[in-house]
Amino acid sequence: MVSTIGRSFNFQPCFLFNSKTVDKSLTARGHSWLWPTAAGVGATAPDRQIRAAAEQRPTWLPGLDPPTYLDGTLAGDYGFDPLGLGEDPESLKWYVQAELVHARFAMLGVLGILVTDLLRVAGISKIPVWFEAGAVKYELANTGTLVIVQLLLMGFAETKRYMDFINPGSQAKDGSFFGLEASLEGLEPGYPGGPLLNPLGLARDIKSAHDWKLKEIKNGRLAMVAILGIFIQASVTHVGPIDNLVEHLSNPWHKTIIQTLASSSS
Template sequence: QTSAKASQAARSVAPRSVASRRNVAARAGADRPLWSPGSQPPAWLDGSLAGDYGFDPLHLSEEPEMRKWMVQAELVHARWAMLGVAGILFTSIAAKNGAPFPDWYDAGKEAIKTSPAPLGSLIFTELLLFGWVETKRLYDLRNPGSQGDGSFLGITDGLKGKENGYPGGLFDPMGMSKNEASFKEAKVKEIKNGRLAMLAFVGFIAQHHATHKSPIDNLVDHVADPFHVTFATNGVSVPHFTEF
């Protein structure tokens, strides 16, 4: 009889425990900004990562080791995108003002034409140097701190940061990482701007494919005739639209 009562008590407590955990998770989701207001974030995205808004529909970061890799991959791509987008906009604006810069889409081709070094030598050198650096970074990702002082002739000793992906020293001249609150805020700002830059770069590629012009040229044309020069009238984005 005692065993039966204990079993019945366990069955009555179990649903309440599960419901309680769900309620706690729901409240946790409601207390943080999410990509879709009111949605339930995945259990593995608890809001501790910079720029975590609970978006992972393909479960790409569900495994802890893969999540570490995805965080670093996004960060590196975001930084390259910010540099690339800023460079495209700067050279496009300068070209509109008479500077001898080629269209961003042809810049690589023009650089190869005028380079004193053969293309094969450039590719080999980049593969060698980038491969070495990226291998070191991969080892440090898998085992933080394993790439100790003096691993690169002592050059990197003054670039130590607090965590993977965030070097300090010369890369933090304003000491922003010394204050935890400002460091946390800066990480969120960086990844948000980086995500915007990645989307912008995809837009630049799509624009050039449709119009064969730079983003600044597209903007100038749109401002000059905003009702007739749009994404819907370029003849590519919305097929057959201009026929009506």
């Protein structure tokens, strides 16, 4: 999630001399800002409550106050929004859904790349390396047909998801999905349910499933970083991640990222 850097710094003055020598009558003349508020001196009760809440809440960088529009209620909200993208509440709702979808795609992508690469390296299957899979001719159908089918299926699914976002619950009404609505019963926008998409029955009470949401978004963010690393790795080494791992394990002290980058730049 997101926090505004720069605007979120809270500077407290510190005195280089004994505070007893300062004219404390300044506070009575509207200069209470001269006094540090960390201990509550010169601060109003609401200020102390806000500070106490901010100190208890974990943030992406300790010492930074999260922006007011990120109050910690969203799963994975650690007050990170350097570009201020979440200032508009409606935009924030969409960004939350966009991050969730990208996280799920990244988790599936990392799993698919690692599993197929492991099967290929182990000699179990002749699956092509992941970045060449799109150029392979499949017996099932030609490339053009596969692309069109994928566009139609994903376009249909994404349209349904968008319609449920702008009008929550509309896609669960009778007749909205060929009579299969009960099998795809949504819990809330971004969290479909039913026996098909939630066969284990996890987080059935989605309103109190904060821990499940937090685990998913944490793993999703990790997967997004991992997939970026896999992309860069393939661009530099021109092989899959399992090949890179095997090469590193064969000579751990001399087959590292430093030597790889140095050899690729030469």
